[in-house]
Amino acid sequence: MRAVILNGAFAGDETCAAIEMELATALAGVGCEVECLRLRELAIAYCKGCFGCWVKTPGVCPTRDDAASVTRSFVRSDLAVLVTPVVFGGYSSELKKALDRSAGIVLPFFTRINGEVHHQRRYQRYPALLAVGVVDRADQAEERTFETLVARNAINFHAPAHRVEFVRRDDAIETRRTIVARAVAGMTRPMRGAA
Amino acid sequence: MTRDRMVLLVGSAKAAGRSTSEALARYLAGRFEGGGASVTILPVNRSRRAAEDERLLAAIDTADLFMLVTPLYVDSLPYLVTRSLEITAARRERRPNQRFAALVNCGFPEAEQCRTALAILECFARHTGFIWAGGLALGGGPSIDGRPLERLGGMTRHVRAALDQAADALMRGEPIPTSAVAQLARPMMPASLYTAVANVGWRWQASRNRVHRRLKEQPYKSVVSSH
Numbered sequence: 026m027r028a029v030i031l032n033g034a035f036a037g038d039e040t041c042a043a044i045e046m047e048l049a050t051a052l053a054g055v056g057c058e059v060e061c062l063r064l065r066e067l068a069i070a071y072c073k074g075c076f077g078c079w080v081k082t083p084g085v086c087p088t089r090d091d092a093a094s095v096t097r098s099f100v101r102s103d104l105a106v107l108v109t110p111v112v113f114g115g116y117s118s119e120l121k122k123a124l125d126r127s128a129g130i131v132l133p134f135f136t137r138i139n140g141e142v143h144h145q146r147r148y149q150r151y152p153a154l155l156a157v158g159v160v161d162r163a164d165q166a167e168e169r170t171f172e173t174l175v176a177r178n179a180i181n182f183h184a185p186a187h188r189v190e191f192v193r194r195d196d197a198i199e200t201r202r203t204i205v206a207r208a209v210a211g212m213t214r215p216m217r218g219a220a
Numbered sequence: 221m222t223r224d225r226m227v228l229l230v231g232s233a234k235a236a237g238r239s240t241s242e243a244l245a246r247y248l249a250g251r252f253e254g255g256g257a258s259v260t261i262l263p264v265n266r267s268r269r270a271a272e273d274e275r276l277l278a279a280i281d282t283a284d285l286f287m288l289v290t291p292l293y294v295d296s297l298p299y300l301v302t303r304s305l306e307i308t309a310a311r312r313e314r315r316p317n318q319r320f321a322a323l324v325n326c327g328f329p330e331a332e333q334c335r336t337a338l339a340i341l342e343c344f345a346r347h348t349g350f351i352w353a354g355g356l357a358l359g360g361g362p363s364i365d366g367r368p369l370e371r372l373g374g375m376t377r378h379v380r381a382a383l384d385q386a387a388d389a390l391m392r393g394e395p396i397p398t399s400a401v402a403q404l405a406r407p408m409m410p411a412s413l414y415t416a417v418a419n420v421g422w423r424w425q426a427s428r429n430r431v432h433r434r435l436k437e438q439p440y441k442s443v444v445s446s447h
Contacts, residue, residue, distance in 0.1 A: 071233060071266075071298070071299045071300055072233060072293065072298065072299065073234065074232065074233050074239075074291065074293075075234075076425070079422060079426075080426040080431065080435075081429045081431065082431070083426070083436070083439075084437050084438060085439050096440070100440040101440060112302065112305075113305065113309075113340045113341070113343035113347060115296045115297065115340040117302070118299055118302040118303040118306055121293075121297070121298070121302045122299040125293045125294055132435070133435075134419050134422060135415040135419060141332075141333070142328045142329055142330060142411060142415055147438055148438055148440070148441065166339075166346075167343050169339075170336060170340055173335075173336050173339070174336050174340075177295040177333075177336055178295050181294065181295060
């Protein structure tokens, strides 16, 4: 099994750094090959909305930078893990920058999923999606928005499964580790059963 | 009498004159100016230079209404918009009675798919001390394709009517009425027609770029996991 962790933390975010390490350890512990990508350290330009990944260089963004390796890792994984501070109920700008550049993983053509229009698959398989959102304090509205966002992304990324976990910055280390372990077990158990 | 100051931020990364978001913002700006407001339209900071961030912060600082007009990217806000909101939240000088409103447009025919982005923007308003003046959503945005709304005839009649209603309410200091939200959310054409035209359009663009036989390529297939 392959897992990629996309860490959308800002500089100095020790909680996200710890979560990344604990996720990597837990995933390796269940036999995953893990790749960690700290997005702020990568050279990723923003998406210009040119649709070149659909109609000029199909499946590949015409802007050549580190986004290609992120997309490649995403597509080749069984599990994609998003680690991010929860920003107004959404992703950090660092994570968003990388995800915006991933439009090429689907086709431009439309299809219907549960009665709603979405883009067709480009590939046969896509990774399951686990999002770990870091919050400063409990905020139900933000957490519901974040959960909805991940669910919507799971549809558009054709993820076979998705899950959201929240970690508060003031959580004790053991609490955080329990959350991470629960998330990893929940996402990988079905995969290991199917293997 | 003091004129209301409106600041519109266009969230598209496309060049000036090319985006649906800008066309929508310019229409709203025209309504606001016609109502006697002073309007500033700013593009999102594509250069990411500090001076442009300062320009946005300075404009917001004196605004009665700050309104974001943005495309939907991957179910939420584009990176440049998210970045601008993060900076605004971190650095703006809070002033009482400042309002924030938003208009999100997407390439899916269903305006409903913009809902999560609007929820994020409402959270932003709450976190930053703005009064949330409401959010509008438009599906089928590429049908507008940067063109002035007035030139698009019957296709955008209900869009213009909805924006007129929203602008009038905002100029009165009221939130965007639900009737305007519902009117704007009406599709510009049936979803089946929209998707059929879009699918033809993608093939046509690909043909112009001589890649129409490669549209479904899987460049990363060789390393796709076999779970």
